[in-house]
Amino acid sequence: MVMPEQPRLIKKYPNRRLYDTKTSAYITLSDVKDLVLYRETFNVLDAKTGEDITRSILLQIILEEEAGGMPLFTTDLLAQMIRFYGHAMQGMLGKYLESNIKSFIDFQKKLQEQAQQLYGESSSQMQSDLWSQFMNFQGPAMQTMMTTYMEQSRHMLHQMQDQLKSQARTLFNGIPLSGFGADIAKQPGKETEN
Secondary structure (H helix, E strand, O other): OOOOOOOEEEEOOOOOEEEEEEOEEOOHHHHHHHHHOOOOOOEEEEEOOOOEOOHHHHHHHHHHHHOOOOOOOHHHHHHHHHHHHOOOOOOHHHHHHHHHHHHHHHHHHHHHHHHHHOOOOOHHHHHHHHHHHHHHHHHHHHHHHHHHHHHHHHHHHHHHHHHHHHHHHHHHHHOOOOOOOHHHHOOOOOOOOO
């Protein structure tokens, strides 16, 4: 029986340095980014407390990439995401974003497979060049498609929110809540005290 390979362990020390236990060497955030790009599984632990801080390190990498001049997220999108923290829809949004990113990755993979079928076995550089050429020629069409897709996704999310609000109103309609006496008094069949 083959044992699954354990994730690579990286320790973060109080001096903010990252230590790769596999290579027995200090590494940088750029090196961690390379691990992500090469799809290597790893965990980053705080060397002092043992706490898993992998998400924190990944967020640091995203922050550096966003500050690098070609941001992926607009200011408006970031503001919208912040508004979802602590909101009842927070959990749903995370799953929704994850599902949409997976769909986009699947779409990209299918395009690469189709290019490989059309042009035969090729080096990864040629596949990268084909993808770049495709994006250059299809840029406006892709932009329109992605804009339409994002707009439909946004519309669907708003519909889900409206549906949840409607269900909550229906569920709590007959329950008297303090501070809302005037509204309850106006309900049919309820008598007001004079």
